[in-house]
Amino acid sequence: MDLKFSNRFSRQLPADPLVDRRSREVRGACFSRVEPTPTSKPQLIASSIEVAKDLGLTEEDVASDEFLQMVTGNLVLKDMDPYAACYGGHQFGNWAGQLGDGRAIALGEVETPSGKHLTLQLKGAGPTPYSRGADGYAVLRSSIREFLCSEAMHHLGVPTTRALSLALTGDEIVRDMLYDGNPAPEPGAIVCRVAPSFTRFGNFELFGSRGEIDELRQLLDFTIRTDFPHLGNPSPQTYIAWFSEVSQLTAQLMVHWMRVGFVHGVMNTDNLSVLGLTIDYGPYGWLENFDPNWTPNTTDKTHGRYRYGAQPQVAQWNLAQLGNAIYPLINDAEPLEAVLSDYVSHYRHGFRAMMASKYGLADWDEAEGPDVFSEGSHLDSLIHGLNSVMALAETDVTIFYRRLADIPTSAMHEPDDILVNRLGDAFYVKDQITARVIMAMSIWLRSYLDAASTIASKLGTDDAQRRSAMNNVNPKYVLRNYLAQLAIDQATEGDYSMIGELLEVLRQPYDEQPQFEHYAAKRPDWARTKVGASQLSCSS
Ligand code: AMP
Numbered sequence: 460m461d462l463k464f465s466n467r468f469s470r471q472l473p474a475d476p477l478v479d480r481r482s483r484e485v486r487g488a489c490f491s492r493v494e495p496t497p498t499s500k501p502q503l504i505a506s507s508i509e510v511a512k513d514l515g516l517t518e519e520d521v522a523s524d525e526f527l528q529m530v531t532g533n534l535v536l537k538d539m540d541p542y543a544a545c546y547g548g549h550q551f552g553n554w555a556g557q558l559g560d561g562r563a564i565a566l567g568e569v570e571t572p573s574g575k576h577l578t579l580q581l582k583g584a585g586p587t588p589y590s591r592g593a594d595g596y597a598v599l600r601s602s603i604r605e606f607l608c609s610e611a612m613h614h615l616g617v618p619t620t621r622a623l624s625l626a627l628t629g630d631e632i633v634r635d636m637l638y639d640g641n642p643a644p645e646p647g648a649i650v651c652r653v654a655p656s657f658t659r660f661g662n663f664e665l666f667g668s669r670g671e672i673d674e675l676r677q678l679l680d681f682t683i684r685t686d687f688p689h690l691g692n693p694s695p696q697t698y699i700a701w702f703s704e705v706s707q708l709t710a711q712l713m714v715h716w717m718r719v720g721f722v723h724g725v726m727n728t729d730n731l732s733v734l735g736l737t738i739d740y741g742p743y744g745w746l747e748n749f750d751p752n753w754t755p756n757t758t759d760k761t762h763g764r765y766r767y768g769a770q771p772q773v774a775q776w777n778l779a780q781l782g783n784a785i786y787p788l789i790n791d792a793e794p795l796e797a798v799l800s801d802y803v804s805h806y807r808h809g810f811r812a813m814m815a816s817k818y819g820l821a822d823w824d825e826a827e828g829p830d831v832f833s834e835g836s837h838l839d840s841l842i843h844g845l846n847s848v849m850a851l852a853e854t855d856v857t858i859f860y861r862r863l864a865d866i867p868t869s870a871m872h873e874p875d876d877i878l879v880n881r882l883g884d885a886f887y888v889k890d891q892i893t894a895r896v897i898m899a900m901s902i903w904l905r906s907y908l909d910a911a912s913t914i915a916s917k918l919g920t921d922d923a924q925r926r927s928a929m930n931n932v933n934p935k936y937v938l939r940n941y942l943a944q945l946a947i948d949q950a951t952e953g954d955y956s957m958i959g960e961l962l963e964v965l966r967q968p969y970d971e972q973p974q975f976e977h978y979a980a981k982r983p984d985w986a987r988t989k990v991g992a993s994q995l996s997c998s999s
């Protein structure tokens with residue numbers, strides 16, 4: 460295996476002088492050197508060949524024993540420099556102090572053949588100084604979820620950390636999956652994650668909270684030099700430009716999550732990447748029937764802080780914490796506040812443009828001028844109108860948009876029931892489709908088709924073009940909660956084939972794949988309340 464390690468993070472930033480994996484407070488350092496704990500009987504279950512190739516690895520490399528040993532913590536190459544990063548974070552709105560990589564160990568940073576820098580990180584590789592009394596390991600079920608979802612998100616076009624591999628460790632670990640006093644042994648696993656950096660809002664917050672201003676500046680200067688070099692030499696001006704860019708990246712990420720129906724579940728500030736990547740797949744979930752108040756995380760059911768519809772506002776709250784953290788380097792609140800208020804307009808503009816594209820109306824502004832994307836426009840009334848209709852009867856969001864794309868504008872002249880019937884299997888409960896729902900939905904559909912046909916005649920486009928534009932932004936295949944759970948159930952029985960099959964389907968989420976039609980099916984009834992398929996805890 461030919462990997463060239465550059466290790467800029469650990470070479471250029473202040474290190475914890477102690478090499479001791481016992482849980483402790485670490486001050487004045489960005490990371491602690493710590494080696495992965497060896498695993499007893501590692502077994503590769505799945506890998507992502509695109510990620511391997513990006514790193515400069517071949518298929519033979521991935522099939523080699525050396526690879527297996529590397530991604531399961533048994534082989535530390537001489538140029539690697541393993542470490543756990545030190546960071547803090549606000550958890551559910553409260554400052555939690557030092558957290559850090561409690562079970563993730565970076566092996567080092569690779570300089571790829573194309574000149575990119577990518578850090579390899581093993582999640583579930585054993586205790587670090589940041590394990591805070593926990594074991595530092597990860598179970599198979601949560602590792603399957605992380606592996607599949609990272610790759611699914613990438614192929615959906617959503618910025619994310621990647622997953623190179625998923626492997627069993629051969630060691631059992633004990634978890635109380637439901638936090639109900641019934642701990643049981645589960646197979647341990649490791650995902651090798653890959654990203655240009657794993658730096659979180661919380662890395663900056665920890666230094667800010669402790670008044671460790673030198674370290675704060677070193678980390679920010681390093682981040683700008685390595686991941687934001689276009690911003691130029693570090694200075695207070697550059698710091699503001701950086702904050703503004705992080706804010707825009709975060710706004711774009713939220714727009715993507717809203718587009719595909721992803722709910723992160725634990726948007727604590729230690730789980731937000733400064734690169735605007737989706738990071739830390741835990742009790743996340745995919746929206747099935749449209750419900751802005753839905754959260755997959757059982758720990759968050761009462762307050763719903765991280766519910767689907769709240770994600771964009773939470774991201775802004777998190778950005779405010781990042782702004783507070785870097786304030787001592789700028790000493791001027793005004794430009795930071797300006798960035799936070801710009802976040803709202805960036806997000807809203809991005810959200811409207813995204814919704815227009817989901818409707819196949821991305822060129823609406825071209826036909827009728829930019830005002831169609833402004834507050835109170837026809838687009839806004841379509842969005843609000845659809846939200847209220849969808850609240851009347853459980854409607855599968857993913858299926859809904861694929862069916863909508865199939866409806867020709869001429870269908871606006873059809874009787875209500877025939878028109879609504881075109882949405883077919885998007886509805887979950889037949890009995891909910893009352894006369895009132897049919898009327899409300901057909902009014903909405905006509906208003907939509909009317910807009911679509913006006914734009915089409917102005918721009919000279921047709922139904923087929925609208926359909927294909929829509930099918931490029933509205934996925935057919937997402938990692939439905941019950942599908943991930945089925946793959947987990949089968950893996951628990953020793954059958955890992957569904958993981959590979961899902962990975963394959965999710966590589967082309969926008970394409971019709973007739974042989975995999977069953978993976979596009981809406982949630983079956985048994986999955987409505989099943990643990991794992993509809994309710995998830997942070998236990999992992
Ligand atoms: P999360 O909500 O999964 O992002 O985790 C929050 C914090 O808890 C992070 O600092 C994790 O590293 C740490 N953590 C979670 N699970 C474990 C574990 N099994 N062992 C050690 N630390 C953990």
Ligand code: MG
Nearest residue numbers: 729730738739
């Ligand atoms: Mg985390």
